Amino acid sequence: MRLHRLEVSAFGPYAGREVVDFDTLGADGLFLLHGDTGAGKTTLLDAVAFALFGKVPGARAEAKRFRCDVADRGTPTEVTLELTVQGHRFRIVRNPEYERPKLRGDGTTKQQAKASLTWLGGPPSGQPPEGVTRVDEVARTVERLLGMTGDQFFQVVLLPQGEFARFLRAETKDREELLEKLFGTQRFFDAEKWFSERRQQKRRELNEHRQSVREWLARIGQVAREEPPEDGAADWVADVRNRTSEAVAEAKAAADASATARERAAAELDERRTEADRVRRVRHAHESLAELAKEADLRAEWKTELTAARRASAVTGLAAEADRQRERLDGAVEGDRRAWETLVARGRADGRVGSELDGGELGGEPDVATLRTRAGEVREEAGTLAGLVEEAEQQHRDRNRLRELVETSEHATAQAAALGEKLAGLPERTRQLRSELDAAAEATVRLDAVRTRETELARVLGEAERVPTLEQDAARAREAERAAVDAHQSAREELLDLRARRLAGMAGELAGELREGEACAVCGSEDHPAPAANRDGVGEAEERAATEAEQAAEQRRSRAAAARHEADTALAAVVERLGDRTADQLRSEVDEVRAELATLTEAAGRKDRLEQLVRAGEAEYEDLTAQRTSAEREAAAAEEQRRALADRVEQRQRRLEEAAGGFADVAARRAHLTELSGALDGLADARAELREARARVDEHAEAAAEAARTAGFADVDEARAAARDQERIAELEQSLADAEQAEATARAVLAEPELFGVEPDRVVDVESARQAVERARQQAEQDAATLQEHTRRARDLDTLAGELDAVLRRLAPAEEEFAELDALTEVVNGRGQNARRMSLRSYVLAARLEEVAVAATARLRSMSHGRYSFVHSDAPGSHGKSGGLGLDVLDDYSGMVRSAKTLSGGESFLASLSLALGLADVVAAETGGALLDTLFVDEGFGTLDGETLDVVMDVLDELRAGGRVVGLVSHVEELRQRIPTRLRVRKARTGSSVRIEGGLDGDIGVA
Template sequence: MRLHSLEVTAFGPYNDHQVVDFDQLGADGLFLLHGDTGAGKTTLLDAIAFALYGSVPGARNDAKRLRCDTAADEVNTSVVLELTIQGQRLRLERSPEYQRPKKRGDGYTTQQAKASLTWVGTTPDGQSPEPLTRIDEVGRTVQRLLGMSVDQFFQVVMLPQGEFAKFLRADTGEREKLLERLFGTERFGEVERWFVDRRRERGRAVEEQSQRVRELNARVSQVSGVEQVSEVGEANWLEDIEKQALRDLENSRAELTRLRRERDAAEAVRTERRELADKVRRVREANATLADIDAKRAEHEAWRAEREAATRAIPVVSARRTADRAEQERDRAQAEVVTWASRCGVEPEAPLEDLRARANSERERAGALGQLIPEAQQQESDRRKLAELAERITADEKRETELVAQRDGLPDRITAARARVEEAKHAGLRLETVRTRGTEVAALLTTAREIPAAQRELDAARTRAQQAVDAHQQARDVLQDLRSRRLAGMAAELAARLADGEPCPVCGSAEHPAPGEPVDDQVRAEDEEAAQTAEQRAQAERERATSAAQQAEQQLATLRERLGEHTESALAEELEELRAERKRLDDTAAALAEREAELAKLEAATDELGEQISALRTGIAAARSENTALTASIEEREARLRDGRGDFDSIADRRAHLLDVADRLERLVAARTARDDAQQRLTEARAALAEAATAAGFADTDAALAAERDERRLAELEESLAEVDRRAAGAREALAGADLFGVDPDTEVGLEQATEAAATATAAAESAAAAAHAAERRHTELSDLGERLREAWAELGPAMAEHAELEALADVVNGRGQNARKMSLRAYVLAARLEEIAIAATRRLQRMSDGRYSFVHSDAAGARGTRGGLGLDVLDDYSGKVRPAKTLSGGESFLASLSLALGLADVVAAETGGALLDTLFIDEGFGTLDADTLDLVMDTLDELRAGGRVVGLVSHVEEMRQRIAVRLRVRKSRHGSTLELATS
């Protein structure tokens, strides 16, 4: 990477446009940024970092105040950097987010951040020649070309002010975080977590298998009644249980066989006595039935007589019903005669010939009127047509008036339609702007709604961090207390190991006249080790909780920075307004085609309306002429129809009246004829009834009808007599049967004793069957459980061995267990990187310290059992001893810090590709160095610029300003800083 030019506008202390030409400034490979305190020297380095990554080094990035406070409102803040990376020249331009006064009204509005990347000269393969304008796309492209993250860039290319000594004096935890961020060793931490997670998973699997074994043990114990064993396999215990279950099953089956034989014998005796008892019961029942039938013989004979008389009366009853029906028909015919005589207005017994003659006369008159009916129908049709013509003439005249009004209003409608078409076209142009703003507001509203949850997460994270700090402090206090108590009782602990005649491990004496006495509550080594382990866990939890709180705080700050001064309610209101506006514009733009069609239709409607009006006027004239002719025809026909109607409303009504009178007279004649026929049938039916009673053997008709019985009574008599016959026949048949021959009805059977004995034997057999079934079920269940338990034992052993191996390996990877150095895999990798850094930094430190100092990397464990591998001390060649870096003087610390920073830059550059250090900036105070040491530093810087490298320094030291040929002076005034290129 080589810089060519830098332009800043309204950035930091620079309120106007300033330009830095790095090609001229760095022609000799070394230049100086010189100026008063606060003039803006470091701001130039910030501008370079901002142009590349959109952020600035150190704590200044948290302030988010990059715009110059004294810049004019109309001047936009921007940084433009032109540089070459990997042989490709490009131009970067960025503007930060800041608040500017509104162009209209009072208050401020947010000026959004912008970024662009333009290729200068040849466009790289696979890239579009168009500039990149998306902030994220520009950032990814720069990081891809540089091959390093923003943290690596600040450590490799731009060594920021106040950051040199931080890494030198950092403790193990801080140094680990910095190295991990620079070298990207998160994957080794993922390996550590993978082992822990895998160990946890296998632990759960082993626990599940152990629980299964415990459950099977408990189930076997429950089924067998034998006390269960531990998780490990004990085959003898299980085999004894299975053998005992088999013996119990065989014994229960033998007992069941014996009791079933006894039950079958008792059942046979009970069956024999039950059959004898049944025969005795049947003989007694047959005798009792015959005796009952003989006692009711008179009643049965009366039933037979009643049935025989009712049977003879059936023909008489049938003749009586026929006579009743004939009489009813005669009465209905007489009522019909009276009804029709009343309707005709004549006497019921009027002569039939007169009635027939009058009916014929009325029909002839109705036939004469039938010829006028077609004319009456035509008269009604013409009248309807005349009304329709009048309605059509009225409607056409109204339609003519409407069409004339439409034709007169067409010009105004065409003008309005053209305005609506223009409105739809404008809506389509405005719609994209509204959509874009809606997307931006929706994103800001989402951010605003995420802030409360982020604040709650931050509060919770801070609470957890404070709790972790308290827990760690408590664990540390416990550890310190145990160590103090153990030291107090150390003499007693050593005395416990002394033996007469053996030398003391402390003084070597073989005599022990006064060994130390044990103290109360003696602390053992394992107690101290357990407390130390607990303190380490608490410290790890403290670091994790603190890191989580910092991440939550950073997340909340990011959300608030993104939101700016917007509020959720204002954004929601604006978004709702934008959605309503977009809906309205969508609807309006979608109606463009419809509105254009409507306009074309209106423009073509003038001629159409003229043609329609002309056609309507022609039709109205024709209808009026037809109306006059039809009116004359109706008046001429009405005179003939008036004579035919008479007093009726119409010809049809008068004709229908005449036909109705004739029909009524004819019906009266028919009713008289039907009545005379019914009277004749009644006389004949009454004579047949008397003859039927005599033929059936009854004295008269009343006697025959008295013997009548309904079907229900006859059915009861038939059923009762049939039942008597069936009972008698069944009793006689039973007594005559071979199975009851010789059976005495007075025999005593003894069935109850046999039944009781059979029930007792059956109960005993059923109890034995239940016991045998239970023994079989227990044997089957124990066999199944035994097989499953042996399988579980076979699976548990290898699983426990695998888990133990994985647990030991996870402890080693995470710096515990058999790991003697207590170094995790990640710490081991970082330790290797730190060792490389120490070697690279030692070369420069020896050069600048005239061979006195060297860096020493230590992988020993830290104090109080903390993890090792990241120790960094200084070897003083004058004394030959290694001492902490914190003991160096101010100037020595600066030399060591600068050497370490340069060594770190070399290692990181090699890690990321090694060809990126064409330009290097060092922002640090050189005022702590004496003249000789400054010479050594300058020699080192001369080495850095070898091979075409450019080194830029920021310093107040006058001697350095005199030594460096080219310098960029920054002048500070009340209104803003300015740049001035000067040469020695």
């Protein structure tokens, strides 16, 4: 990873938009961010972290306040970072969430967080070429490219203030938390979790097995009605099963005995019930015969009534039929009257039939044959009109068809005319569209060339507009160089003057040091006859101050000369590229080209639309032509059909008017004739029915009188009085039959052999025998239930014992498997037989920490002149705490291993920096960190003396090998003299500024 450019706007203490060029700043591989405390040095690193991951390292992440409090209301808070990772250069622009003023009205509104990632070259495989615009997706893309998370980046690339001093002195738990973040030991944590979860699962399964054993024992105890013992369950189950088998045998013997007693009692009861039934049957037969003797007279009356009713039944049927025939005659008379009235009403509508009714052959009472003959004639006449009715219906349909044909012809003619009008203007319109399309195609061809020319002219114009600024910069640079030269000459002259004055006053200086009786430091004499006087009083301190001032002036002169040379070079390059063209000429050319470009762009943009319009116009012309031809054909066909149909309608109309006679139409006349023939047939039928009814009445009356005389009745009325309905006859027959049957049954019972000699008054004791059977039944059922209970209990015990044996067979291997898993889980989690009290995760972290200690020792020994080296300890902690992450230092001066807490402040910084660099190397190697070309070290150099600082700088110089860039963040003044390229952050009353020193300058306004 290499950083190129950082821009911040209203971020942290920076109120405006500030730019840091890391390519220029890190050209030598080592640069310094320096300035006063609180000036905003670390904020630049926070801006890098925020651009990459949307968060900042350390405790500052909790505040989540990124916007500058004194920034202008309209200035957005934004961070832009350009960098290269794995050969892919891209730009990240990120805005945090903050409150901004509303665009309309008063108050504020929340500005949502935004982020975008734009590829400045080809995108990596699998990435969209247009970049990424989602906040979370930008961070994930950066993590995939870097191969590390934000927390790892903060520890590996942005070595933070004081973090590794705390890590050096941290307890095992705190050190473990940081290492977990850096080395991603989640998979080992998952393994520990898997073992723990597996053990819990197996413990649950084992408990389920044990609970199953307890449940089966409890069920066996419930069946056996005993409490199962705590131990010896198998022996107890066997004993219970033996005792249950003995109880089954005893219960079976008792059940067999009671069943035999029950059978004997039942046999005795059956005998007594049989005897009692014979007595009951004899007694019932005697009682039935006595009752029948009492009803003998009543049965004689029933027989007389039944005999008379049977004789009268033959007469009543004929009398009823005679009555029905009289009712039929009355109905026939009424039907004849209604049929005559109907015929008269239908015949009056026809003149010819009306005359026949008034005095012709239908007048009076015509016979049936005459009526039927006339009805046939009328029906035949109506039949001849059936075909004409169908023609009348066709006539109606043809008239409707004539109207439709007229309308079709008129519509088709009008449509053909309208389509002709549309077709008239289409050719001219199509020619115009083709002309516009040709112009648009030509504009498309010219567009690329004009666009390229506009881009080139705009670039040259931008350089031309920079000429006044470059000239002013060059003039200011020359003026600054002259001022620096004058200041340097003045400082040099002052230094030379001070040196001359000091040399002149050196004798006075020596004289001032002479003491009476002491030898002179120059000549060795103890006699001082004429000591010189020191009049000017210029000493070593004044000379040293003047020398430093002269050196500072010389450095400013060198920087001013370099700045002047750069300004002149930039101006000369621009002037050379411009040639003779001025900014006004270029601006005019740009305006002309841009106008031409806008015209061509507009014309080219219409090309696709014009192509569609031309194709649509041609298609429309063909479609309209086909439609007009179709309309003309349709109009001609409709007119031809109308003329032919009109002739047929006129001829048919004359025939229909002649057939209709005086009626509205042929259908009306045919309907009238149909109704008239029906009326004639109706009257004929009524006359025939009337004649038949009269003959039947006389015939049935004579038959009924003859039947009454034959049955022995004086007349029909006497027969009707003796008649009975079928229900009464059936009742009499049933009563007489029941009496005969009862008498026969009773005598048959008395005649049975088994009832011979049985007295009807005899008493048989059945109840005592029944009670004895009930007692025997209860005892037998009780013994059977006891046998069933013991049998069921034995069967249940056998089943439960089998289940218990199966559970016990599964319990043994489950206990062995759980014991093995439990011991292994304890070891993995740092307990049990794990003597070092190290979990699997701690063991892995201890191996990583050992690698870190080896990598950090190489730099610590160099920084401490071979005195100190790191020592990793995997000893368990005190009071049973987990171990494996101990980190001490070996002091080669004493040969003793010391705690890191005993190091002095400077030694702690050296150890912390070595540890940070070693950890960075190990994490970089773990995550593919050969691509990490940029590293920042934040603060801590103020605790070092000059010699140690030299050693530390040598180590940092080594980090630049292979093109790596190292940035130091410090306010230590001595680092400014050692590092040629610096970025200064200076805090003032109204703001701060950031300036790149060492041959470059530039201001960044910061609040």
